[in-house]
Amino acid sequence: MAEDAGRPQPAGPGRVLAALALAQFICSFAGSNMNVMINDISRDLDTTVQGVQVAITVFLLVMAALMIPGGKLTDRYGRKRCFLTGLLVYAVGALLSAAAPGLGLLILGNSILEGVGTALLIPPVYILTTLLYPDTTSRARAFGVVMALGGIGAAAGPLIGGLITTFVSWRAAFVFQALVIAVIVLLGRRIEDPLPPDPGRHFDTKGAVLSAVGLVLVVMGILAADNNVWLMAALLVAGALVLGWFFRSARADEAAGREPLLSPRLFRNHTSNLGLVTQNLQWLLLMGTSFTVAAYLQVVRGYDAIQTGVVFTAATLGLLATSLSAERLARRHSQRTLVMAGFAVSVIGVAVLIVLAGNHATAWAFVPGLLLIGLGLGVMLTPSVNIVQSSFPEDQQGEISGLSRSVSNLGSSFGTAVAGTILVAGLDRGAYAAAMIVLAVAGLGGLAAAALLPRPTGPAAASTPLSHRSSR
Secondary structure, eight states: OHHHHHSOOOOOHHHHHHHHHHHHHHHHHHHHGGGGGHHHHHHHTTOOHHHHHHHHHHHHHHHHHHHHHHHHHHHHHOHHHHHHHHHHHHHHHHHHHHTOSSHHHHIIIIIIIHHHHHHHHHHHHHHHHHHHOOSHHHHHHHHHHHHHHHHHHHHHHHHHHHHHHHHTOHHHHHHHHHHHHHHHHHHHTTOOOSSOOOTTOOOOHHHHHHHHHHHHHHHHHHHGGGTOHHHHHHHHHHHHHHHHHHHHHHHHHHHTTOOOSSOGGGGGOHHHHHHHHHHHHHHHHHHHHHHHHHHIIIIISOOOHHHHHHHTHHHHHHHHHHHTTHHHHHHHSOHHHHHHHHHHHHHHHHHHHHHHHHHOOSGGGGHHHHHHHHHHHHHHHHHHHHHHHTTSOGGGHHHHHHHHHHHHHHHHHHHHHHHHHHHHHOTTTTHHHHHHHHHHHHHHHHHHHHHTSOOOOOGGGGGOOGGGOOOO
16 A cells, blocks of 8 residues: 555546647647747848748658657557657757747757657657547547647647737747646656557668658658749659658568558558548648738738737637537537538638638738638547547557658648748739638648548447457
8 A cells, every 4th residue: 555655646537638638739839839920030030931931841841750650659668658758859949949049940949859859749649549538429529629729729829929929029939838848747747558568569760761751852842842843843753752662661561571660551441541631631721821821911911920810819719619519519420521511611711811811901801711710620620530540449559640640740731831832932922812722722622532431320330449440
């Protein structure tokens, strides 16, 4: 009894969920809060809008490139250890960013270290949520909280960042991130890992390098579009070739009985593949809209950080309203229906943004569109994650979680890179409308992918425990 009294007691479910949801919040916040600091950072660090865009995109890219290896490392070292290590790396990056004298050190702290930390800590968030909540209904509630905080972090990032930047400094926004990380560490240090780590588990270093290099080349190719079309084409082709090499190597390893970084068998699941496409396009839509509207308001309309952040409150409220209703919506509607409805509402929101912003000079013109986008994204973020995670058994959760988060963060990178590249190429020549039209087309693609998801076969499917699901 004395020994038990001296040991740290496991954290309660509420404490665990709070830690996981806050972790998703701060990582999503980091991806969007810099959008309202574009003028302040570029002026303070003597750089340009393109320089800040590169810092934002590299952060999202590092997350996407390392999320698959990060998910795989959870099997070898344990979900809790990876979670806490990622938090510490992230905190160091945030503090380094706060003290950065120039763009180079900001990229090192924010884009590299915070990106690496996120890639380590986010896969455990999704693995632990999936394992601790075995049936679809309770998992929908848990993922609803996690995704709500994640969506709020992305949508409210401009507002919170704008408030901090206006009343203190853009540097204080990074100190804020470090403080939130400290709270998460306190909440999460007593988390119990549901599965023991396997130190002897093989880690595919070659696959990790190839996947990271391939993804980096693809996104850098998109970023090069406004400067050099031939360089863009060369980088995209090189990226595609490296990713092809990665998948060919993975197939060869699996055929030889070695464990690859990412099993090609994961892509044989039709439902999961469609779910991954919808995840990618959701985050492309969210981050692309956030960057485009924030840059347009500041550079063209001359809004300051707090004015820009206040405009984004509409998206935050919409996302909060629907994502926190995830459990109730999951009981009443199929996941396919929710994802389709989310894309439809979001595309309408983008259309409203284009029409109203083009015809009215007031900031209120942005509110209806952003509200609709927030409502749409809140409806579909949770079911898309649930579709993917629930398609695989426990022993593949590390792989699919890493892949799922990589695909989502790649969508964020694409959104910022594609919309940002169009936008900075000609802010005063209709580039805002062009960027938003591209995002609307991406939303229509997501709607088409959601329509191809299998229809529910009966109520039993909604409550089948994860451990009984087939990976085929």
